[in-house]
Amino acid sequence: MVEKVSFEGTTFSELPGKFEAGTPNVAGALALACSIDWLNQYSHTDLEKHICALQKRAYDALSQLDDIQIIGYQPGASVITFVMEGVHHQDLATLLDQQNVAVRAGHHCAHPLMDALGVKGTVRASFAIYNSEQDVDRFIASVEKAVDML
Incomplete structure (x- = not known):
């Protein structure tokens, strides 16, 4: 230097x-x-299928919750973004955090998109190769509990 x-x-x-x-x-x-x-010890095709299945499982369950609005879902993209009507995204994320469920909350460096969607921010759940169906089930149960509380 x-x-x-x-x-x-x-x-x-x-x-x-x-x-x-x-x-x-x-x-x-x-x-x-x-x-x-x-x-590299795993088949990349199998990993992609696994992540897609987890994301779909979460999407299907979140879609059943009346108070949850899914903002972003692209099959195979490994993430889902959502909001809860009348609840700040950070409050929802905090309740999930208190249940040991890690999500991201905020504008995700996409202010123009958030403005276009008319939201201040979203909660984003991400799925990866180390997640399991049980992780998704815990995530959904935590969201359901947060919805009940709010």
Whole structure:
């Protein structure tokens, strides 16, 4: 990043080194390699089917809840975004968090979309290869409990 620093001035390295700050992330690179090895032990087609099945299970269950409005659902995209009529998205997410269910709440860096939809934000549930049907069932039960409370 820097070739020389003195009271007279500073000389920066040539590109691209000029923008490399400090020690390379060796631990991160090793962790990435291990993650890729772990992921490659599975069939990517099977993983996609698994994630799609979890998302569909959650969608089908959320669709049955009168107070929940699904904002975003694209089959196979691994996420579902939703709101609850008259309830702030962060309040709903907090109730889920208190039941040990992790979701994201907010505008998701999509302010123009939220404006177009007429909402301040949404709750987003994401599904991945390490989730199970039981995780989805717990998520749905937690949403149902939150709906009952609110």
